[in-house]
Amino acid sequence: MSENSEQYFFNFSFFKVDPKWRWMADLAKEESAKEVENIISNSGIMFRSYSNLGLRDDADFLFWFAAKTVEEIQIVIEKLYKTVFGKYIIASMTYLSCTRPSLYVKDQKALGFMTGNNPKKHVIVYPFTKTREWYLLPKEKRQEIMDEHIEVSKKYPQIVLNTTYSFGIHDEDFMLAFEVDEIRDFQDLIMDLRETQVSTYVKNDIPMIVCVKKDIIPLITSLG
Numbered sequence: 001m002s003e004n005s006e007q008y009f010f011n012f013s014f015f016k017v018d019p020k021w022r023w024m025a026d027l028a029k030e031e032s033a034k035e036v037e038n039i040i041s042n043s044g045i046m047f048r049s050y051s052n053l054g055l056r057d058d059a060d061f062l063f064w065f066a067a068k069t070v071e072e073i074q075i076v077i078e079k080l081y082k083t084v085f086g087k088y089i090i091a092s093m094t095y096l097s098c099t100r101p102s103l104y105v106k107d108q109k110a111l112g113f114m115t116g117n118n119p120k121k122h123v124i125v126y127p128f129t130k131t132r133e134w135y136l137l138p139k140e141k142r143q144e145i146m147d148e149h150i151e152v153s154k155k156y157p158q159i160v161l162n163t164t165y166s167f168g169i170h171d172e173d174f175m176l177a178f179e180v181d182e183i184r185d186f187q188d189l190i191m192d193l194r195e196t197q198v199s200t201y202v203k204n205d206i207p208m209i210v211c212v213k214k215d216i217i218p219l220i221t222s223l224g
Contacts, residue, residue, distance in 0.1 A: 007099050007100065008046075008066045008067060008098065008099050008114070009066070009067055009068070009069065009070050009097070010065070010066050010096070010097045010098065010099070010113075011064070011065040011066075011067075011070075011094070012064055012093075012094070012097075012125055012175065013063045013064075013091060013093075013094050014058070014059035014061070014091070014092050014093040014094070014209070015059065015060060015089045015091055016058070016059060016089065017061075017088055017089055019224075020088060021085075021088040021089075021223060021224060022223075022224030028084070029085075029221060030217070030221060032083065033085065033217045033219075033221055035083045035084060035085065036085050036086075036216055036220060037215075037217055039079045039080060039083060040076060040080070040216060041216075043072075043076040043079070044072070045065055045067040045073065045076060046065065046066040046113065047064060047066070048113070048119055049062070049216050049219050050062040050064065050123060050212055050214060050219075051211065051212045051219055052212075053223065055210050055211075055212070058092050059092050059209065060223060061214075061219055061220075062123075062125070062209075063080075064113070064123070066113055066114065070096070085220060093209075095125070095166070095170060095172070095175050096169050096170045097165055097169070097170065097172075097174070097175035098164055098165055098169065099111065099114075099165075100165045102163065103142075104142070104143055104147075104150070105150065111161075111163070112162050112179050113162050120160065120179040120180055120181045120213070121180070121181045121213055122179070122180050122210060122211060122212055123177050123179050123180075124177070124180065124183075124208055124209065124210050124211070125175070125176075125208070125209040125211060126175075126176040126177070126205065127166070127171075127175050127205075127206075128172060128173065128174055128176065128202055128203075128205035129171075129172050129173045129174075129202075129204045129205075130173055130174075130202060130203055131201050131203045134201035137201075145198050145201075148196050148198070149193065149197075149198045152189075152192050152196055153189065153193075155189075156185060156188070156189045158182075158185055159180050159186060160178070160180075161177075161178055161179075162176065162177040162179070163175075163176055164176075164177075172204075183210060
């Protein structure tokens with residue numbers, strides 16, 4: 001992301017669905033899905049929707065938002081809870097981060113989410129925190145380690161990386177979101193990155209949450 005580009009807050013909101021939702025009539029569920037789509041599509045902020053159905057026990061779906069202020073994100077989630085569908089969901093994981101220019105990458109591109117291009121089939125949401133020792137290293141040493149890390153990542157041009165920062169506004173240091181069509185490509189990347197120096201300075205890098213791209217209406221109707 002270039003120095004002059006607009007800066008945004010990212011919100012990754014994961015939800016669980018109350019089992020009572022599955023007892024509703026199919027027509028009512030379809031109308032409820034349309035209500036949610038209308039509210040989010042007209043919210044004025046960027047968003048994507050993903051399914052976690054059957055992939056985790058702590059989340060059924062993800063709404064990924066990007067907005068210039070945190071208040072805009074709160075407003076759309078408030079409206080979501082006021083829908084019929086909103087009465088049957090509860091937030092299970094929430095992550096907040098913001099876009100910032102990287103200290104280590106000179107020619108930065110816009111994040112995949114921000115380009116408006118068609119999203120890939122999956123996103124892997126990956127919060128992580130580095131150790132205190134990392135920040136005590138001289139800037140030149142950190143740049144050297146990151147250069148190695150970046151070179152490994154270049155072997156996987158089919159993977160789109162969204163890097164945002166959670167320092168001071170959430171529990172993590174960073175929020176990464178890897179957009180991929182083939183999940184095994186991401187797994188290969190992670191296995192290669194484990195062999196780089198930077199991995200020794202990672203304090204915590206779980207959970208890693210695999211999500212499947214789905215538009216809002218088919219997403220909601222798939223939940224039972």
